Amino acid sequence: MHIKAKLEIVAMSEQGIDISDLSLVTPLEVLANDHPEIAELCNQSLVELVQQQVVALVMVGR
Numbered sequence: 001m002h003i004k005a006k007l008e009i010v011a012m013s014e015q016g017i018d019i020s021d022l023s024l025v026t027p028l029e030v031l032a033n034d035h036p037e038i039a040e041l042c043n044q045s046l047v048e049l050v051q052q053q054v055v056a057l058v059m060v061g062r
Helices: 004-015 027-034 036-060
Strands: none
Touching: 004 027, 004 036, 027 036
């Protein structure tokens, strides 16, 4: 579940979607809400993915 949600977010990022947008509900957030026992893992993964997107955007000068 967790890996699939991460891959969905990576695909969103690759499509140019700003995954740090607070109005966006990501698959990891949905998973965290549905399964509180893995919420911390989901949140950490989302933070890492957002950081990766920021680094990628900085590297291409956006």
